[in-house]
Amino acid sequence: MGIFERFLSVWVGLGIIAGVLLGSLLPGLFQALAGIEFAHVNLVVAVLIWIMIYPMMIQVDFASIRDVGKRPKGLLLTLAVNWLIKPFTMAGLGVLFFHHLFAPFVDPQSANEYIAGMILLGVAPCTAMVFIWSQLTKGDANYTLVQVSVNDLIMIFAFAPIAAFLLGATDIAVPWQTLLLSVALYIVLPLLVGFLTRRTLTRLGGASRVEAFTAHLKPWVILGLVGTVILLFGFQAETILARPTAIGLIAIPLLIQTYGIFAIAYAGAKWLRLPHSIAAPACMIGTSNFFELAVAVAISLFGLHSGAALATVVGVLVEVPVMLSLVWFANRTRHWFV
Numbered sequence: 001m002g003i004f005e006r007f008l009s010v011w012v013g014l015g016i017i018a019g020v021l022l023g024s025l026l027p028g029l030f031q032a033l034a035g036i037e038f039a040h041v042n043l044v045v046a047v048l049i050w051i052m053i054y055p056m057m058i059q060v061d062f063a064s065i066r067d068v069g070k071r072p073k074g075l076l077l078t079l080a081v082n083w084l085i086k087p088f089t090m091a092g093l094g095v096l097f098f099h100h101l102f103a104p105f106v107d108p109q110s111a112n113e114y115i116a117g118m119i120l121l122g123v124a125p126c127t128a129m130v131f132i133w134s135q136l137t138k139g140d141a142n143y144t145l146v147q148v149s150v151n152d153l154i155m156i157f158a159f160a161p162i163a164a165f166l167l168g169a170t171d172i173a174v175p176w177q178t179l180l181l182s183v184a185l186y187i188v189l190p191l192l193v194g195f196l197t198r199r200t201l202t203r204l205g206g207a208s209r210v211e212a213f214t215a216h217l218k219p220w221v222i223l224g225l226v227g228t229v230i231l232l233f234g235f236q237a238e239t240i241l242a243r244p245t246a247i248g249l250i251a252i253p254l255l256i257q258t259y260g261i262f263a264i265a266y267a268g269a270k271w272l273r274l275p276h277s278i279a280a281p282a283c284m285i286g287t288s289n290f291f292e293l294a295v296a297v298a299i300s301l302f303g304l305h306s307g308a309a310l311a312t313v314v315g316v317l318v319e320v321p322v323m324l325s326l327v328w329f330a331n332r333t334r335h336w337f338v
Contacts, residue, residue, distance in 0.1 A: 008132065011222060012320045015229030022230065023237025030234045034304045042299055045231055046185060049296060052224030053186075055217040056131055057194025058201075058210065060152065061145045071143065074269075074278040078147050081265045081286035082125040083158060089261065090122025091115070091166045093253040102249050110307045114250055115170050117298050117311025122257070123163045124297075125151060126288035129323075130281065133288060136327045139281035147285055155290075156187055163297070181300070186293045232295060232313045235304045246307075250314040258322050262287040266330075269337070276337035280330045288323055291316050 023030050036043050094115035098106055106114070126133070134144040160180055201209045233240065240247060265286045269279035295312040302308040 009320050009324055011226050012229055012316075015226040016233050016317060019230040019233025020237045020240055023234030024241060027238065030231075030237070033231065034235055042296075042304065045228065045296060045299065048224050048228045048231065049186060050190060050224075051220050052228060053190050054194060054197075055214050055221050056129075057190045058198050058214055058217075059131055059145065060149050060191065060194060061142075061198065062149050062153075062195060071278065073272045074143060074274050074282045075147055075150060077265065077268050077272060077274070078151060078282045078285050079154065081261060081268070081283075082151060083154065083162070085264065086125065086257075086261055086286060087119070087122045087162050087166060090257050091119050091170070093257050094118040095170065097249070097253045105245070105249065110246075112170060113302060113307025114246075114311045116167055116302065117294070117306075117308035117315070118250075118253065118257075119166045119170070120163060120294040120297050120308065121254070121289045121291065121312055121315045123159055123166065124290035124294040125155070126285050126290055129288055130285045133284035133323060133327060134281040136324075137280035137284065137330045138277060139284075140275075140277040143278050144281040147282060151285060152187065152191055156191075159187070159293075186296050228295075229316060232309075232316065236310050236313050239305065239310055246310065247314055247317070250311050251318055254315055254318050255322065258287055258318065259326075262326050274337065276330075276334045279337055283330070284323070284326070287326060289315055289319060291319060 033044050034042065098111035098114050103111065130148060131144065133139075134141065197213075198210055201213055205212075262283055265283035266279070269283060274282065291312060294315065295309065298306065298308040298312045
């Protein structure tokens with residue numbers, strides 16, 4: 001395990017602190033950065049997200065999909081959790097907490113925006129960080145590639161319709177043009193560039209060339225991740241410092257969702273008698289979020305300083321420590337599986 005994986009929570013924590021401090025000390029700088037956008041998509045955030053996810057996308061081997069028929073249960077579990085359960089439980093928890101339980105503490109507009117941010121997190125299952133979670137749980141790397149590849153293909157077609165349906169169900173107007181642009185920018189294009197890069201590298205030197213190339217890019221992944229976190233928390237610094245209670249309110253349903261979805265997926269994996277090397281990554285994919293996409297779409301749809309963007313940023317805040325705790329739990333319960 002490299003220094004990046006070993007101290008992942010440290011890098012993210014430092015990025016959060018740096019973002020809040022810089023955002024409060026240099027608000028003009030972050031306002032200027034926020035203004036660099038095209039079609040409501042912030043270009044600085046887009047570049048950093050691309051830097052982060054491009055090396056991950058190179059690892060996605062679509063040729064491995066042909067092997068899915070040999071062991072379909074793990075894939076079916078992942079897809080069922082991702083697309084039939086997770087988006088709807090997230091939306092349900094959002095409505096329950098912000099339209100009912102927390103209604104006395106949150107104004108209606110903010111409540112709707114918080115729900116929207118939660119929905120965007122729920123409809124964006126993990127596609128990049130899952131490679132790290134799989135490695136930390138000693139998952140089957142090839143099968144993880146199959147799961148991620150199929151999941152990404154489905155996300156291309158399913159993200160926008162499901163997000164639009166759930167956002168519409170909560171009476172939030174959905175600009176389809178911006179939503180589809182975000183899907184193309186953060187899913188379709190990175191996958192395409194990653195595929196072409198992988199094919200070129202494979203022709204030049206095989207799998208070893210791919211591994212060597214992605215290893216050289218790992219420092220850029222760190223830069224992209226920390227830079228994205230700094231920017232996101234810098235953009236939201238004033239809101240975070242002015243409304244710390246809102247952070248806690250948003251975090252509560254997100255924590256319930258994360259641990260609840262993992263429990264459902266883990267129980268399903270045990271019931272299906274999956275080997276741990278397949279079960280653990282399958283549950284991590286369903287539990288974790290493609291927060292890069294969720295944040296980007298929230299910013300595109302509702303603005304950098306919206307409640308929706310804040311909710312997705314809180315998702316970043318919650319995700320890393322929670323996922324590391326689940327990695328620990330999965331490793332400690334390895335003996336539960338065949």
